[in-house]
Amino acid sequence: MSRTLNALVYGDVDLNLIDGSAVWAQSTVQALSRAGCRTRLVLKAPVLTGRLTDPLAGLPGVTVVRPHEERLLPGLSDRTLSPVQASQVLAGLDADEPCDLLVLRGRRLVGRVVSDGDFEGRIWAYLTDIPQSATEMTEGARAELTRIAEASRRLLCQTEDLRCLLETWVPEACGKCVLSPPAVPEPDFPLPGRERPHDPVRLVYTGKFAPLWNTLPMTRLPAALAEQGVRAELHTVGDKIHDDPAHPDFHAAMARALAVTPGVEHHGGQPREEAMRIAADCDLGLGWRAPELDASLELSTKVLEFGALGLPVVLNRTPAHEALLGGDYPLFVPGRAGLDDAAEVIARAVREPQARRLAADRCRDAAARYTLQAAADRWRAQLGRAFPQAPAAVAARSRPLRVGVAGHDLKFLSRLLDHFRTLPGLDVRVDAWPALARHDPAASRELAGWADVVVVEWCGPAAVWYSRHKRQGSRLIVRLHRFELDADWPAQVDIDAVDRVICVSSYYARRTLAHTGWPESKVTVIPNWVDTDQLDRPKAPGARFRLGMIGIAPSRKRLDLGLDVLQALRARDRRWHLSVKSKPPWEYWWIWNKPEERAHYDAVLRRMQTSPLLEGAVVFDEFGSDVAGWLRRVGNVLSTSDDESFHLAPAEGMASAAVPALLPWPGADEIYDRRWIHQDPEKMADALAELDEEGWREAGHLARTQVREQFSLHRVARDWTELLVTG
Template sequence: MSPDHPTPARLTDASGLRVLLYGDVDLNVMDGSATWLPSMAETLARTGAAVDVQLKAEERRDLLTAPLRRLDGVRVLAARPPAGQHAMSPARAADVLQELDAADPYDVVLVRGIHACVELADRKAFEGRLWSYVTEYGYVGEDFPPERVEEISRVADASRLMLAQTPQARAVLEALVPAAAGRTVLLSPMVPDSLVPAVRPDDHGTGPVRLVYAGKFAYDWRTDLMPDILAALQEAGVPATLTMVGDKVHREPEHRDWAAAMRARLESDMPGFEWTGAIPREEALARTAEADISLGWRTPALDLSLEISTKVLESCAVGVPPLVNRTVAHEELLGADYPLFVEALTDSAQDIAARIAAVRHELSALSRRVVEAAEPYRMTARARVVVGYLRRLGLLETPRTTEQVPARTAPRTRVVLAGHDLKFAGELVDLLRDDPTVELRLDRWEGLHRHDEAASRRLVEWADVVVCEWAGPNAVWYARHKRPGQRLVVRLHMFELRGGWLSALEAGAVDRLVTVSDLYRDLTREHLAIDPERVTVIPNAVSLADLDRPAADGRRHRLGIVGVVPLRKRLDRAVDLLEALREHDDRFTLHVRGRMPWEYPHEWRKPVQREAYLDLFSRIGAGPLREAVAFEPFGADMGSWLTKIGWVLSPSTTESFHLAPAEGMVSGAVPLVWDRPGAVGVFGEDLVVADTDAAARRVLEAVADDARWEALSAQARERVRPYDERAVAGLWREALGLG
């Protein structure tokens, strides 16, 4: 079990890195959300950071806080509720957190709980430093109230990172809340490294079967029926005991007599049954470790939960096989053939007792199996994940001292980012918000030609640096109104070269004109009277940290294309490729992600374009491809979508860069890029195909040869590394003059 004075091994020398941790949970109550807080504190301490834990409620008992206070590198701050109250409200907690930060600023403020996170988001507190952990978006398949989605959207907008327990939780969050895409990271529950399995003899299981349950007592947790499992075992002639740990009995509004009945069962004198009440966490873990099987039987209503139970992981870590419902998450953790799964819809206490009796003599092997399953969830492993997130944000570049940490009260470079469409500027916004030496303001233009001129005038008077996203009328306006000594940086994508306004741009006022590829750098130099030395290439950025996710089965037979408007995106080529592939293998499918042409009125009004699309859709709908093409809506959750795609198509006749194939490359998908001007410069000659026939040959050769597929996938991952957000951030810092 955990030692009396744990000293977490530090993974980095993070001198000067300070983290403020707050959970909207009462540590006087022993449940999973409460035990998360000390576990998170210890995990953060293992990264090398100094961690301050702000308590929500006054301490009435120290079952959880006493071990927390003994952790090196962790400081526990007493709750400060208003007079006469036991716990802090979200508003009061926000006041306290902001006061602490004002006195001695933190690098990261990690907060759990929707209400506390919303309060901080609405205050715009801890900009660029807030890590939000929101679990209140429920279960897969649940209808989410619009007001809850709107609340989480506000939190996502205000957060540098959002935390999710599982890939399924992240996928739901990113689908619900576009602002969460790209900033949601996985942080599963963690178990202490010090939880070690008891040594069990090979003949383990020949004595009484010792069952244990530790946690809250609630209707959906089936805790009132667990003694029936004990009784069924004893009636079947299997010696058994049951220990139940905890004292939190839920009131159930829909089952008014349930709590009283539960307490009566806990207080019964049933043979082989023991109720310990509330005991220190270390002792509760010890009771679990002494058992043969832990009970986690739940109602079907909880099978779609997006979370992993910490209790299940702790049981595995000490070598005690858990009895749990068969769910996707549990199958991923324990394997589909794990013998202690409960079929929640059909199994009775007698069925479960029979299942336990059947594995009685396999408990030694099951113990070893579950210990191995728990290894990735140990604190050191989870701390390594957090270190990766800190590095992603530039917080662990070099060992830091207090003197090296920029003071947030020192004068900062004032930067304005102006544009009508900032969808490609996410990495730039994050870079500027992360930088403590920068103060960022946005000038969001209503349209290409429309803006609040009075607001823009105030911003140009305020700014040290102006960045114009798109070389549109915004760039023309800011070049005209630029102040002496002010730096102006303009990013040109593609369509701007055809814009009539570009001739009005005072190129001499532009300190740096950024393009996203070599092709458009050269075209810009040809079309614009600007010093060639002021034109530079900064590619679009992709996030290796966000998009490198485990792939779904069957991806090799799935083609994906993102965006099919305007017509030059050449959806027809993608359909031709699918048709050619299905002549050899009917497992191939095409997934078309994005808006339909009629959703762009300016394109749909063009007769030639409209007729071409109608002919193509008729071809798909009336022929054998009807069941092989999936049209999927536009969404920000590209990371989740790409896990199922093996080939990302780029059949366009013209692109300035084309971000979607590059994003797919991070996930190990292979790009299929049709030859066009500039394609080789972005993707490399060996990843560009001459035509549709060449694309089909490449796919069929790779699908037929595992080694060929793996080589192409690995090549894609390696080729995209120079476009990672961290590398691109360095180029932007130089262009903006930030050093």
């Protein structure tokens, strides 16, 4: 970052009560401070205890704002701020000192702030309280989340599964979702050795007390363990006992159990550091919950905190926990298990040192990926991308560089446009043509007269128009793709008015020069961009045996050759499948009007229905922007086209660590490493079949490295910025 950013942080949480939500607010401020931000944390409630806020007081650039004590709104009582009041307080603070980013937690709160409209494009929304299943994701919920996504600069997702779910249901979230997992502080005190557990063995639970968190059954663990011949005591830390309408007697029963149950020592609410000291002096952490939470897409902060202390944790076997700790983690409580099952797992941990040590090592290794320093590094990288430095040539200008962008289809420029808009010193306007050859001439003339630089996407009618209406002293850049060379538009362009023609590959640059006779000095190669950061996600189980194709229309994309590859692979191993992410060809009128196109797809579909090797092995997924989540299930991406100017699909697959497999369409070897290019579908199938698990992972890692070095959004944006600024 070139300047110190101002951040406002507010969570719809009471920092007087210690639970995961309150700890999130503390950790977020600590991480932002380490990342170099000037940060104001706004409190929801009057300060009754400084357990969570006192550690923030001395941090560089951190201010704790106390709306009640500072009387920031008239009529504030000792009640917590409502979302309406919180939005008003935040708007007032922003008016006094504008923020660059507003970090919010809580869906109702974020919805209110979005509705009030004071922070459009500056919201970084951390959402965990969203529907986490198809049955809960109503149309009303989708509409609300869509509004939030549209108004937000970033959506902070705690886990990869939560990010993929949000992107699947809310297309507007794609490209804005970034991972923001829990962060745990590194212990600043020596940890005790744990060769042998205490006698009695010390169990520990920290956090809120709620029915689904099994905190009431936990108090009965010492008695249940005594029946198995294990002496135990339970240490608990926390002061937030839920009032649950579904369990009206819970609050009183929980408070009584903490106070009078033999073998239970309740330490009450404690600062986070003291809670960690208490836990460090114990033998086993408890993360055992009710089975209703097994499908949660969230990570447990307390499991990570226990891991940072070297504590093994007893917890439910869930997909999230298996991904975190491994399927063979020894202290999983079986699904739908009761008190006796949990006690049995604890007894085994006490009696089997090897299992206890393995569990401790796994928890420690997992926690090492979620430190406060790791969170600060993540924030620093994300803020660096969201707030890039101004190029030196722009910073020296007396006024912003005016950049106009024109065209009928800007999808290949979308993230570059986002980048241009965030660059200090650039003023960006768009002339969006509603169709290939239809536009508002007055709006286009206004842009041409205003802009210092005009970028026209596609060498079509827009390029012809702007080449004939260029303002003297301005510059004109035209990006040419493959299909324009088969039309008359390049011949109609006034090439003398064009400063640069951008092609996405050397092969098509040569074809352009041969076809048009334009001066070689005017044709430049800048490849397509790939959002490598968004696409770099862990592969789902079974991805190794899944092929992927993105876009199968028109017929020159050659889905039939992709089926040849699949059929050859399934002849050896029936685990192979093909996923296709594409619009069907009949949704493109200009394709479906051609009899030869309809005949091609009729033959392909019939083949899939009648071939014993292909039956049930091809899945068609809905076309959409959730490519990053879709690629998690894909281990190998095919490019079987007759011709392409670049073909983004294999590059996107490579960024996800999928193995690319291409046929030798003209120019492929000038874009992609020849090791990924195969002579025919049979050779392609041979190469993929020869990769064992380790070989597949190594090939995917190499592919990901290559695409980062050549086509990353950061690198391509840098090249474009240099072109805009210096010509």
